[in-house]
Amino acid sequence: MSNTEVVLAFSGGLDTSFCVPYLKEQGYDVITLFVDTGGVDDEERQYIEDRAYELGAKEHLVADAGPEIWEDVVVPLLWGGQTYQNRYPLLCSDRYIIVEKALEVCRERDTPYFAHGCTGMGNDQVRFDLTVRALGDFKILAPIREIQQERDNVRVYEKEYLEERGFSVRPKTTTYTINENLLGVTASGSEIDRWERPGEETYQLTRPRKDWPEEPHQAKITFEKGRPVALDGEEMDGPAMLSALNERFGAYGVGRGMYTGDTTIGLKGRIVYEAPGITALMAAHQGLEDAVVTRHQNRFKPVVADKWIELVYEGFFHDPLKADLQAYLESSQRMVNGTVTVETTGGRVDAVHVDSPHILKRSDAVYAQSADWGVAEAEGFIQLFGQSTTLWAEVNEYDQGDK
Numbered sequence: 451m452s453n454t455e456v457v458l459a460f461s462g463g464l465d466t467s468f469c470v471p472y473l474k475e476q477g478y479d480v481i482t483l484f485v486d487t488g489g490v491d492d493e494e495r496q497y498i499e500d501r502a503y504e505l506g507a508k509e510h511l512v513a514d515a516g517p518e519i520w521e522d523v524v525v526p527l528l529w530g531g532q533t534y535q536n537r538y539p540l541l542c543s544d545r546y547i548i549v550e551k552a553l554e555v556c557r558e559r560d561t562p563y564f565a566h567g568c569t570g571m572g573n574d575q576v577r578f579d580l581t582v583r584a585l586g587d588f589k590i591l592a593p594i595r596e597i598q599q600e601r602d603n604v605r606v607y608e609k610e611y612l613e614e615r616g617f618s619v620r621p622k623t624t625t626y627t628i629n630e631n632l633l634g635v636t637a638s639g640s641e642i643d644r645w646e647r648p649g650e651e652t653y654q655l656t657r658p659r660k661d662w663p664e665e666p667h668q669a670k671i672t673f674e675k676g677r678p679v680a681l682d683g684e685e686m687d688g689p690a691m692l693s694a695l696n697e698r699f700g701a702y703g704v705g706r707g708m709y710t711g712d713t714t715i716g717l718k719g720r721i722v723y724e725a726p727g728i729t730a731l732m733a734a735h736q737g738l739e740d741a742v743v744t745r746h747q748n749r750f751k752p753v754v755a756d757k758w759i760e761l762v763y764e765g766f767f768h769d770p771l772k773a774d775l776q777a778y779l780e781s782s783q784r785m786v787n788g789t790v791t792v793e794t795t796g797g798r799v800d801a802v803h804v805d806s807p808h809i810l811k812r813s814d815a816v817y818a819q820s821a822d823w824g825v826a827e828a829e830g831f832i833q834l835f836g837q838s839t840t841l842w843a844e845v846n847e848y849d850q851g852d853k
Contacts, residue, residue, distance in 0.1 A: 455479045455508070456563035456591060457555045459548050459578075462498035463627075464619060465567035465594050468608040470505035471615055472593045473565060481559065482507040485551045487515045487544040488632025488689060505617060513551040519544050519632050520688030523762075524728065528735045529676050529779040530755025534763045537709045539725045539732075541633045545574055546767040549581040556588060565591035570598045573714045576765040584768035630654055632692055634705065634725035648708065648722045655696055655724040656706040662796040667702060669695065670791050671734040676783030678731060695727035702796045705729035714764045730799050734790040737801025742785050742808040754778050 456473055460466045460482035473480050482502040486495065495512070502510040523543045533539045549564075556564055564582060568575035575592065582588050594604060601607045609619050626639040637652040650658060672680035681691050699705065705726035713719040740748065758775045766772060788806025792799050814822035821828075833840075 453561065454563075455481055455559055455561040456565050457481050457483055457552050457559065457561065458507075458565040459552050459567070460484050460498070460502055460507075460510075461567075462494075462501045463567070464605060464608055464612075465569070467501065467505055467617070467619075468611060469565060469567050469593045470502065470507055471612070471617070472597075473591065474506050478563065478565075478591075479508045480506065480565075481509045481511065481555065483511045483513060483552050483555055485513045485515045485544075485548040487519055487547065488693065489630030489635070511555060513555075515544065515547040515551060516632055516689035517687075518547045518550070520692065522547065523633065524688060524692065524731075525677055526758065526776050526779055527728070528678070528731055529776075529783055530751070530758050531732060531736055531739065532752055532755040532759050534759050535709075535711050537707065538711060538721075538723065538763075539633070539728050540759065540762055541631070541636050541723055541725060542574065542577070542629060543762055543767075544631045544633065545577040546581050546762075549578055550585065553582065553585055553588065557586075562587065562589045563591060564588050565593065567594055568592060569604065570595040571715070571717075572719070573763075573765070576714045577767070580765040581767055626652060628652075628654065632689055633728060634696070634723060636724075637722040638720065642708075642720055642722055645710075645720060652722050653706065653724060655700040655726055656703045657701055659703060659796065662702050666793055666795045667698060668791055668793045668802075669698065669730060669734075670789055671731065672789045673735065673738055674787055676735065676739070676780075676786040678735075680789075692727040692731070695730045699726035699730045699794060699799065700724070702726075702794045704794055704797065704799055706797075730792055730794075733799040733801050734792045735786070737792070737804050738788050738790045738806060739786050741804050742788070742806055742810060743782065744810070747782055751779070751782055 454477055456478040458466065458469055458473065458480055460470070461484065470480050470482065484495070484498050490498070499510050499512070523540065527540060552564055556562065566578045568578055575595065579590055582590055597607060598604055612619055626637050626642070628635065628637045635654045637648070642648050642652065670682050671678055672683075678688065678691055680686060681694060686694070705728065706724050708720070708722055710718055710720045754775050758772060758779065761767070761769055761772045785808040787808060788804060790801050790805075791803035793802045794800070812822065
């Protein structure tokens, strides 16, 4: 076994395509690893394999990451019910699973070299590098960061580099950076980076308004301890359920958005994102959770969830605090059991029916309609509940003329 073997996280896009011949010219034997995080069909998988060998890979491997993405990202995301800066549903969190799978290959091949195609300008380099450092003693090779020290327009240089060596470049890779996985799709580049209106070609999962079906669409999602387990009464594993929801709700334009946020490296980042399946799941989970957990849980849990979101977004997927927070989120789901019907007429999703044995309701009391307590009890409660504010007013006798 050569000690110059390097495991390259490979997607077949422009950046990772550039990395194969570049690393070979640096003296490495390149093993490409495509971590299937969802979002590609059989034809695309075959293209990625053919592309790897065309570029000179010594060997090409494939790993399925769907179960890990569901368990390690989607489920705790639902438990928390929050998104980054109240907008972005962490669609690039598959990066952590990609690194984990790649390092497994590194250990199997007894090589310390791991390579990725991240630029030196975005968040992914932080996610990749911090995960590597948290999981072992490996050497990180980042060819795109290397060439950025010498080149102004890196993507143009990559394209020319490949073409000079006889390799074609897909047209779509020259305009946008598109990332598609089980979670959804993100797109950046071109007019998106210029804060202009994105072209319709940037959207992969969601249909425009003119193509929405006329009839509303419903889905029944069943939860056990906050975990989705069935769709329309059929038990289904997580990745299959999310894929089905992406297709069904994407047809109604659900989960489409534009997001400008504060990146880990301090710049403003603007992306187009699509997450129809996650949007539907979050609406269903929130509808159920609102009905079965206490007021204090509802008020406190977002504090925990926001910190969990922040750590995952910024690259600290393996920080012990994340595990601590996630343990609380899991504990909060003990009674989040039931079936929720979600409905869309296009663009948004609502939880329209909730069925659970744990709904916090009383048979003789309905808010603003009926009560099983008397008027005196209500007046006494109001007096005690507002006593602090009332006392302040009485003690200080606010002078209306003294302003």
